[in-house]
Each structure stands twice: as C-alpha cells, then as structure tokens.
Amino acid sequence: MTRKTLKKVSGGLIVLGLLVLLFPFFLFGYSKAMSNALREEAESSYNVENSPENPVQELTAYIISEKDKSSDTGETIPAHEEYQTGLYPEPAPELIVQPKNGEVIGMLTIPNLGINEAILEGTGQKELAKAPGHLPDSVFPGQIGTSIIAAHNSSTFRQLDQLEEGMEFSVTTEQGVFTFSVTGQQILNVNDTLPNMAYPAIALETCYPLDALYLTDKRLFVEASLIKSELKPKQKESLN
Template identity: 30%
Template sequence: MRVLAYAERLLWTCGLLCAGYCLILVVQAKGTQRFADRIDQPVPTRIASSAAHTTEDVIGRIEIPALALSAPITADYDGSSLHRGVGHIPGTAVPGGLGTVGLAGHRDSFFRPLRRIAAKMEVRLIDKSGTYHYVVDSTEIVSPDKVEVLNIAARPELTLITCFPFDYVGAAPERFIVHAHLLSASPDGVSAIH
C-alpha cells in the first residue's frame, strides 16, 4: 500500500512539473509573439532596454493571412528559438534581401497551419524596415538531406521548412517545403529615393 501511495505522489509531482514547464514555454512564446507583433513600430527607449535581453533575437514576424498564421521570426533555428517562434536559417538572405530567405518551424506549433497552404497565397515578412510581400509558388516533400531547397534562385525567394507528415508521432522522416517569390524589394512604408 505504501508503494502505491508513493508511486501516486511521484506521478502527481511529475505531472505538475510537466504542466509547469509547458506553462513556462507558453508564457515565453506569448511574450515573443507580443514583441513580434510590434516589431515594425517604434518602441520607447525605456521599454526597449528592459525587454532587450528576452527579445534581442527576434528579427521580425511572418504572417500568412489566409491561414491565420502569425509568428515571431527568431535569429536562429536552434531548439530554444523554435520554442518561441519560427527560426531564420543562418547563411540565408534576410527578409526582402537578394537570394533565398530560409525559415524553419515546428510542424506541431507555429507552422501547423502550413498543412493548408496553397499556391498564390500571400506571405508577409515584417521587420523594422517594413513589410515584404511574397506569393506562394509551390510546395514539395523532400528528404531531410535535400538542402538544395535553399539554393539561390534567379529572383529573391522565401523557403519555409517544417517536418512532414504533420501528424507523425516522433521525429518525422521528411520535410515539407514551401517556395514563394518576393513581389517588391521595397517594403511597405518605405518611399523610394528620388
């Protein structure tokens, strides 16, 4: 009887610790999302300095209006970054830049809506310089070693990467890729120099 009571207490403790950890991840992700939602707006200096240590790696926000997707873009795609948003793949272009912008995200969190993406959908990348508009060209499913999906194309592009299949339990064997092209190199809100 004592063994069962001990096992029950142990299971309750483990459950509470897991719930607490999940709560911390949700609060952290929500804070990052709030910061990303204001990435293109001026921030008062005293607020910016107090929030800098937790948001310094947030470089922008991705939005796909047709899928109701809005997520922070972090400066890297390591485990910690992907818990708080979609990660920018180092070595790829920055939003609106020449080359291919590479973004990676978890299929069971921020990039879950990608299962419904289709050609001609609009993708917005927002950073401090403004909003860049991309249009989806195609999707494909590839093996994880097919890194050429990030190759530079003839025009500026965006490549979104997540694991596939979406409902797979555990480490997924394939990758779901979204290809989109940039509509204008000038972001919204930035006037051309005459």
Template identity: 30%
Template structure:
C-alpha cells in the same frame, strides 16, 4: 519459564512494520471479519509471484510515464513556445519603437496581416526588381532574437520569427536561416519551423495551395506579401531548395519535416514576392549585416569533426563569427554560389547540417547531467511521499503532498530528456 509464568511481551511489537505473528494475532482478535491495513500486512514471500507482481508494476509505471511524456511533447512544449512568443512580441515591438518604424506597406493593395486577395486569377510569377534599397540592420542581432512576424491566413499561422534555426532557436517559434537573404530582400529567404512540437507552427503547411498569401513584417519596418508558387517534398539533405536563388527576384522558402512525426524528408513551400502590395525590396544581406568567417576543417571519409557531419571528407567546425553572436559557416550569395565561387551543394560549410531537424539521438551531450539530476530528484520526491504516507499510515496523504512537487520535477525531467531526442520526435 514455567507454565504459571506469563509470556513476556515482544519488545519490538508496535515498532515499525508488525511481525507476521502479531499481524495474524490481530486478525484473529478481530475474528477475521476485517481486512488488514496495508501497513499491518505481513511482507509477501519473495517467490515467483513477488517477482512477477513487481515486474508488472514497473512496466505499468514506465507505460504511464511514456504517456505523460507524449503529453509533454504535444502540450508541454507548446507552453514553452507560447511563453517565448510572448517575450518575442515585446522584443519585436520594442525594436520597432526604438527605431521609430512602422510595418505598413508602401505599395498599393492590402496591408499584410489584414487583407485578402481580390479576384480569382493570382499571378505568382516572381517579379524582377531593378532598384533595391539599402537596408541597415540593428547591431548585435543574436541567435534567437525576434526579427520578423509571419502570418499565413490560409492555415491560421501567426508567429514571431527568430534569427537562426538551431534546436534552441526553433523552440521559440519559426526561425530564419541566417545564411540566406532577409525577408523582403532580393534572393531566397528561407524559414524553418516545427510541425508537431513547440506550438506546431507548420503543422498544416501541406494544406497550402498556389496563390495563398504569406505575410511578413520585419524589424526594419517593412511589410511584405508573398504568394505561394509551389509545394514539394525533398530529401533531408537537399539543401539546394534553400540555396537556389535568383539575385534579381525576391522569393521565400518555408521548410518543415515530413511525414508528420519524423525527420526523414522535408516539406518545402516556395513563394514569390508580390511587389505591388509590399514595402520596397532591399538588397540581399546575409547574417543581418554581420561578417561571418569561413572555418572549414578536413576529416577522413566517414568521420565527423566537431560541429558537423563529414560528406566527401570535409565539414564545418563549430565557431563563432568574429564581432558577432552568430555561428560561422560558409556564406552563400543570392545567386546560389558560395562566397568563394563554388557550388553550395558541394561546399563543406553549407552542406553541413545547420538546422534543428538534423539533430540525431543524444546529440546534446550537455543534457546528461540535467537528466540524471532531475531523475534523482524525482525519485527522492516519490520516496519522500511514500515515507510520509507510511509514517502517518495514510496512503492518500502521501499522494496529496507529493503530487505537486512530482508534477513540477517531472516537467523539468521531461524537458531535459527532450533535449536528447531528434527534433521531429
């Protein structure tokens, strides 16, 4: 090329990201008076500043995602629980309608859900019932089905109760331990609920006092008023608070985690039935009239067989009750002993953790594929939004188009991550 020849234009100019030379030339042409668009800037040199800058952006992004996950825990899980409660309301009302029942009391006094305690002296001593009634359950009750309503006016609780206390069951609301008598029957009926997530049904359970009312209406048509007798904190493996039961008296136990945000201990509320203001008490029935089978496996000390934890070398294997949808476990009688006459505190089937609060880290291995899948989809949404913004040279357009799919995918990503965390976190 001679001095007279014009320089040839760069064939790559204008295609994709401009070269540093062309970007500088444009800046000089503008007289340096205007700032270059982010799409026209030359790439940053990959020195220590570049490393520190990207590390800072990554940490900020992680922090924002953690704040978003906290928001999901507090409010997102509440949305799930509210949807489930709406469906449970329909199922419960339909069950009552199909059976031709109502939930009004047959005793004297107020109707559960509407009345108050008159006077200042409240007798919370459990009353012995001499002639309990036979109660027939609907066939095919499965874990997660609506079986009752619970109202605690003193702390503003009004929820539907489901059968079972697994992680999946308690996402719908409060759950009934199926290996304890049904509410309104002789013996100790036990109910568990979350304290910080999924609607926080038992968040203020520690605010109850002796004499406060707990009102329960069941799918069998009965309505019952229990009076709080005591509140205590116990260890997370102290299952005697559930199994201890007087076969001649109707009592109720409410269980949740404590302190708030952890599952290290259990907050337990004990209550006794007020027979004068309740429907007729029934004979104790476990597993809603279904017959469970006892399946016990032996494991070496310190090892955990499938479906439980090893204590004293034994645990219960995961199985299903023949002819039903309920998990099998060692049954307990209202008197506090198991079906084979042994102590429930020493019985492998009952001592095995059966409630959602005992789920540890990464307990739900089936969540891994879902977490990975939704995570990859989340990355694809972000990348697609960035490429759109780059092509149109409009950063706001990428944010506008990608925001809705990003939030939707992030919600389902969090939902599956939550399956792998302890229930109290």
C-alpha cells in the same frame, strides 16, 4: 527476472510512453506562451505603416551593377537607382549588423492559417521551441536569394500544407514589409538543399508528415516569391 522487477519495468515503460505522447502538447503549450510574449515585442519593434514616405514598390526589379550609368538626358544614375519594371519588387538591402541567435528579427503573418508570430534568428531547438526561426545561412527575408523560415509541425506550422499556390503572406522586419505569393510545395529529405534563387524568395520549412509525434527525416517546404515590398524610409535612404 522476478514479477516485481517486471512490474517496475513495465510501469517505467508506460510512464515513458505517456511522456513521449504528451511531449508535443507540452511543446505546443510552451511555444504558445512564448510566442505571445515575443509577438508583442515584435509588433512594437517592427510595425510598418503605409504612408507617402513609405511607398509600396510593386513589380519593380532592382538591378545591382558594378558602376554608375548615364541616362538619356546625360545625367549619371547610381547603380542602386537603376530599375527595370516587370520582374520583381525592390528587394531588401544588405544588413549593416547581423542579428545574433535568439534575437527577434521580425513578424511572420499568414492570414490563411491565422498565423501572426514573431521570427527569431536561428533554427536550433532553443529558438524553434519559442517561435519560427530564420536559418542564418540563408539570406534575410526580402533580399535576393532564398530565405528559409522554419517552425515545428506541432505548433506554428502544423497546418503548413494548407498553403496553396497564389496564397499570400508577409514578413515584417526592420527593413520593411515584404509580401510573398506561394508558388508551390515540395517534400525533401532532411539533408537536401533548396536552390538559392536569383530573385527574392522564401521557403517555409517544417517536419513531415505534419501529424508525426516523432522526429522525421522528411521536410515540407512551402516556396514563395516576393510580389510586393514596402521599404522603410531609412532603408530607402541607405540605397542613395
């Protein structure tokens, strides 16, 4: 190999190395620009305010049964109106229409990390380059089971490990506002799965370690459980 060829090869490797180093910064800038536009769309679409018609449901278990039951007064109580206090808040109902990949489905607000971002349906590269994404195979935020929200460690979730047990964050969707409390963290291999809880739960996922400038085979999960739900009036009507 001639000296001229060596110079070309070394020059190409240097350029390639610079591109690899600069890519996270490009991704961060692109994600920031896209998330700002998506946040405005989400804020206008999913703004939920507390009001007498939109009461807060705290520590109220939602019992799903196959048939109606009778109360002590002899009145028939529909299955969806049977509650038991002390377990978990009223969960989100089933969706009537499933969102398509790339659609804005809500807002993720984490005060401790200064995060207030739109959530897209889907966790492909196209979605995660713009904003946090909801894993379609998991339940919708606020429903019974474990909902998974993923984002890049170079953008939205770059400080995800700072979320400690007891810290709260919320997810706002067309169904209402759902507040979660962090229960813990764990690091898993990329092919490992989380259990689908029997109560409303959520897991925030990102690549680990958080400062990695390359693809990794580890994932950090911050797990949380539902502690408060504020269903929109139309959602409460759908249960009756």
